[in-house]
Ligand SMILES: Cc1cc2nc3c(=O)[nH]c(=O)nc-3n(C[C@H](O)[C@H](O)[C@H](O)COP(=O)(O)OP(=O)(O)OC[C@H]3O[C@@H](n4cnc5c(N)ncnc54)[C@H](O)[C@@H]3O)c2cc1C
């Protein structure tokens with residue numbers, strides 16, 4: 049436990065650190081990677097270049113510091129991050145490295161203002177925060193490994209099948225090479241893939257939501273080919289699309305994540321997705337259709353047009369079997385889309401449309417998509433009076449703020 053004086057120092061210095069947050073984390077990562085280049089095998093380089101990961105980590109350390117005498121308050125956030133850490137293979141021995149360079153960053157940016165007393169207090173506080181993560185993650189590692197068909201770290205999977213779902217999205221069906229049992233998962237959860245790409249200095253790890261219901265002898269992921277316009281093409285998604293054929297072996301970590309459908313609740317469910325954000329939603333949809341076909345589900349998907357609309361026939365077939373109302377939005381429908389009547393609404397999902405078409409009083413809402421899509425859905429739902437406990441979402445990248 050920290051003494052009161054340390055707690056007071058931490059709380060009084062949080063605002064200063066927040067003010068210099070970006071500078072501190074930039075120095076922190078630069079120094080850490082200079083001295084521990086092996087960590088570049090774990091961190092996502094594209095997220096680093098865009099500063100997203102730096103903001104997420106620093107923001108959490110300061111948020112934790114504010115509640116340093118009551119860390120229970122931020123347990124949901126710790127849980128969410130710990131899932132990601134577990135999926136990536138972050139271990140207790142990594143924490144002192146991050147701590148050392150975070151402290152160095154604070155010293156370097158604050159200069160003389162960072163007195164010995166302040167540095168000492170932050171060293172202790174970081175230790176407490178790190179311990180909280182380490183103990184939550186230890187439980188998660190145990191749980192992932194001890195379940196039927198579970199494992200620790202990365203396990204080789206063979207690509208049993210690949211299916212083109214649209215011009216930009218392809219599904220990969222993955223089966224464990226050892227032929228043994230396959231851990232179940234909750235619909236909405238993701239796995240991590242660790243890739244060694246020939247000619248690349250570091251390994252690359254990315255998360256992919258499982259896009260089919262649990263209980264099969266495979267995991268399915270559906271991956272969008274990320275073409276950079278003014279930036280480089282996405283590393284892993286392009287490699288998967290261009291170079292990974294049936295028979296290829298991929299290293300996969302056990303399913304993780306705190307975004308999943310609560311199958312116990314009997315309230316109606318509204319699943320909203322934009323673009324490739326439909327993957328966890330299709331898993332949820334397929335699960336409900338198998339377990340509880342009488343449950344009321346609204347599946348709302350927004351895509352640019354029919355060319356990039358993935359898993360369309362699958363969703364339509366599932367909707368026909370269960371009590372599912374499926375609504376398709378195209379922002380820029382093609383002539384062919386119009387002639388074949390292959391969408392329901394032209395344009396974006398709006399607050400007005402939600403108000404007029406959705407029962408907002410009882411349903412649980414789950415959504416995923418590009419950040420602007422998520423911001424729009426989130427603010428519409430809140431403005432329409434949907435309470436936070438009924439709003440659930442997943443980011444396909446480091447967590448960010450959904451507030452406008
Ligand atoms: C929980 C979770 C679930 C996910 N589920 C799915 C899923 O089901 N399907 C799916 O397709 N994806 C999913 N993702 C996203 C996925 O993990 C990858 O982020 C995505 O495939 C892109 O990876 P990449 O290696 O191809 O691109 P990266 O190489 O990581 O690049 C990402 C973006 O950054 C840009 N970029 C690269 N370098 C730079 C630079 N120097 N400066 C500026 N910009 C740069 C690229 O142009 C690209 O647009 C999920 C992510 C998370 C966190």
Ligand code: HEM
Pocket residue numbers: 087090091092095096101104105108109129132133136138142143144145146177178181445446447
């Ligand atoms: C108390 C210390 C730490 C805090 C507060 C923290 C916080 C975070 C946060 C907020 C995220 C983003 C989660 C998301 O995707 O939404 C994250 C991701 C990540 N963390 Fe940590 N973390 C800590 C320690 C560590 C350590 C010790 C390592 C390993 C050296 C590590 C490696 C990573 C990696 C690789 C990611 C994913 C990065 C990416 O995909 O860009 N973290 N962490």
